[in-house]
Amino acid sequence: MRLVKLLANLGYGSRKEMQQAIRHGWVTDRQGNRLKADAKTPHEEILFDDEPLDPAQGVVILMNKPLGYTCSTKDQGRLVYDLLPDRFRMRKPVLSTIGRLDKETSGALLFTDDGTFLHKVIAPKSNVPKVYDITLDRPLKGDEAALFASGEMMLESEDKHLKPAELEVLGETQARLTLHEGRYHQVRRMFAATGNHVTVLSRSRIGALGLDGIEEGSWQELSEDGKALIFG
CATH class of the missing domain: 3.10.290.10 (RNA-binding S4 domain)
Structure with a gap:
């Protein structure tokens, strides 16, 4: 070129x-x-x-997304792209997020300009687990882990059962949840279905890839070994 x-x-x-x-x-x-x-x-x-020079085409970036930022290039208010160099918005091919975290969710967020890699991460057959750390408004009742793992849970207004998910109880109102799919506001809706409310939500891992050494609001380019951890 x-x-x-x-x-x-x-x-x-x-x-x-x-x-x-x-x-x-x-x-x-x-x-x-x-x-x-x-x-x-x-x-x-x-x-x-x-x-x-900035990373070459085919880059994969891991960001530690703060609260209050939207995964969009056009919405009003603070955007995740504000945390990257301005010129990154002008890259061709475009630099896109791999999936989304809503405005009130923090943690691990991936970007790439490699469409093949993006689709590999989100493809159901890749079965990339995503781990969320959660604080709840009310104490856990004790039956949530069995319900989430059953494969029989269905969210309101949907007609397809959720895939089994693993819940680790960390405290009376703290938990860690591992999902194997990514439906709209899934974590919040799952706990809402049990009569509880998520007050703090952060994604701590994507596959075996964590946020070690990346401060909130910061990002880093992933090496080939880092990319492999997503599927490892």
Whole structure:
């Protein structure tokens, strides 16, 4: 891919703007040599304004999403994309979230511009478990784990049973729930069906991938080993 197109696809600016940036010498290799528009320098060797380029196409990002942010590019208020560099919104292919967390849910959120990878994560046959840490308004009654694991639970206004889910009781009003599917507001609706209310909800793991070392509001690019943990 020509350097001008590469930079434009990464969201640094239009092709015209990138042509100007190259002419002005803002694009160099790691030795400080100015690059030309038709340069075929490896991605990892290119600097833009003395900084390494953003991740190449096919990137997968893990964010520790804070409360109060919406998984959208167009909604009003604070958006998860506000926590990424502005140019990430201009990437081609587009950088999309893999699934969603609602505004009042925090924790592990994935992004990618790789459509094949996105569909692999969300495909039912991949059976990627997602783990949620929960605080409830009222004490657990004691029968929730058996109900959630039964495979017989059905949510209001739906006609298909939920897949069995594993509930780990952590305290009188604290629990950890592992789901193997992702229906609309599923965790909240499951507890609502038992007469309880979720007051705090955070996704702590996707597959075997956790948030170790990622502070709230921060993100990191996943290595190949990190990507593998999603399915491990």
